[in-house]
Amino acid sequence: MDVETLRQDTPGTANRIHLNNAGAGLMSRQTLRAVTSHLELEAAIGGYEAAGQERDRIDSTYGHIARLVGGRAHEIALSDNSTHAWNTAFYSMTFKPGDRILTGRAEYGSNVLAYLQTARRTGAEVVVVPNDESGQLDTTALADLIDDRTKLVGITHVPTSGGLVNPAAEIGRITRAAGVPFLLDATQSVGQFPVDVAELGCDMLTATGRKFLRGPRGTGFLWVRPEALAYLEPRVIEIAAATWDGKRSFTWNDGARRFETWEVSYASVLGLSAAVQQCLDIGMDEIGRRTLALGTYLRDKLDAVPAVTTYDLGRRRCAIVTCKAENMTTADVATALAGHGINVSTTDPVQTQFDAEDRDVHPLVRLSPHYYNTEAEIDRAVEVLTELTSAC
Structure with missing residues (x-):
């Protein structure tokens, strides 16, 4: 290097x-240029017109991110930050009294609040998996805690408060064997070291652009395994997410883009795309x-x-x-x-x-x-x- x-x-x-x-x-300068050049283009010809002119470059962002995490372009949804991407996935799930959400001691604070709110609203139970003697999530305890009431395992890969790397791949093997959805917060890991969704075995993964990816603030993304769409129902719908059938119904858009919103900062998206491309190049x-x-x-x-x-x-x-x-x-x-x-x-x-x-x-x-x-x-x-x- x-x-x-x-x-x-x-x-x-x-x-x-x-x-x-x-x-x-x-x-980097190339990321900065990607952002500022698009803002200058918007100022020169108009926001809608600039987006139309740069449509191919904007759309290539999905492919870049997919390559970064080992997924496919249609499995990526863009967001304005990782927490919103995580909330989009989590609140698309349905919980009822007695359901269990398993998480770890390293879980990020906003995720914890979402678990607690959902438990208050629905009667679901939040179960904190203990750490092992090293301080990482105890995967043996996790396997023992999973039962037929477990509806989600939500884990933070790398906490915001320390250098721990949780054993996400082992967690993925456990959840796959049990048939339990696995939501991985990879905010601090994507861009810092290789992250591959196939190896990790997660069903949903979220990340931000501003940290180790070196992208602009106000960017993030959600990756969704196609099979997970069967049990995920987006809680917010708009014209970017679904197609009206002309009468009194609609059809969700294919893939992960059903989780997106129509209005986007395309300058930021292009900055994120440049930052991800730089990671791939290095x-x-x-x-x-x-x-x-x-x-x-x-x-x-x-x-x-x-x-x-x-x-x-x-x-x-x-x-x-x-x-x-x-x-x-x-x-x-x-x-x-x-x-x-x-x-x-x-x-x-x-x-x-x-x-x-x-x-x-x-x-x-x-x-x-x-x-x-x-x-x-x-x-x-x-x-x-x-x-x-x-x-x-």
């Missing part, structure tokens, strides 16, 4: 050490090796700082690294690093409620390198953090 060329194509690397890719990755295997190596390098460096403790769980860990510094609040650490031109983020208990119930560690400092970061940048971030803790 030619990291220096990639950095030259990433304007943000010139003035910051960006270790907040789990929040939003830095866009190669997700190469990206995964580089990004995971940087995460390991960073975690090892932080573990060597006496006043810093890392908190990442699981047998397999990724490029999200969480830590605490002695005698400094998490917010103060993030602010101090920002003062040195180093972007990081922080975790919050409301982002992973079930994890917060289990571990009294949040808030944490969250650092998340990507393939365009360098070891020298990581060294500098650790050096600053060492100086900060030494001064306390």
Whole structure:
């Protein structure tokens, strides 16, 4: 991987050490051009006319995303973010009293709220699968908990609050054998390392454009296995999702596009398409090796700082690294690093409620390198953090 060329194509690397890719990755120049050129075209000839002129490029987005996750173009629905894509899938399911929704301790906060709301509305039960001794979801416990009342297994692949990578492929094998739908939130994994829906065995997968894919904010997508359409009934319908029969009925559009809305920011879609194409051009295997190596390098460096403790769980860990510094609040650490031109983020208990119930560690400092970061940048971030803790 030619990291220096990639950095030259990433304007943000010139003035910051960006270790907040789990929040939003830095866009490349080609992604930025895709967005701005379409906005300029809209301004020049009109929004509808610009969309018509660029229709082939817009439509190619579905094929790019499908290649990225190992699916097919008609299995992709575009969305304005991952949470809306996830809600689109989840709220398309029907639950009744006594039904069970199985999830993990690493589940994302918005997903948890949706489970709790559905349980309140329908009488369904939310069951939290325990972690194993490493801190990842216990797949043996999951298999034991699945019964004829289980209507969904909803899992976050990589949590927003740490470097854990849940064993999604094993979860997929369990759910397929049991005939239970599997909804995978891959918001933090798509773009960070290879994700293949056939290997994972999920029935629905959601992701965002703004994080490790390095796309613009306001983009995301849903992948749906065709067989899952038999039990998914979109809760919102509009002219992009279905065809009126001319009388008093309608037919859902084929494939996943029945989950889309008609109005879309096509500039953002083209930006997402460019970002995904860049991932495909570089190669997700190469990206995964580089990004995971940087995460390991960073975690090892932080573990060597006496006043810093890392908190990442699981047998397999990724490029999200969480830590605490002695005698400094998490917010103060993030602010101090920002003062040195180093972007990081922080975790919050409301982002992973079930994890917060289990571990009294949040808030944490969250650092998340990507393939365009360098070891020298990581060294500098650790050096600053060492100086900060030494001064306390």
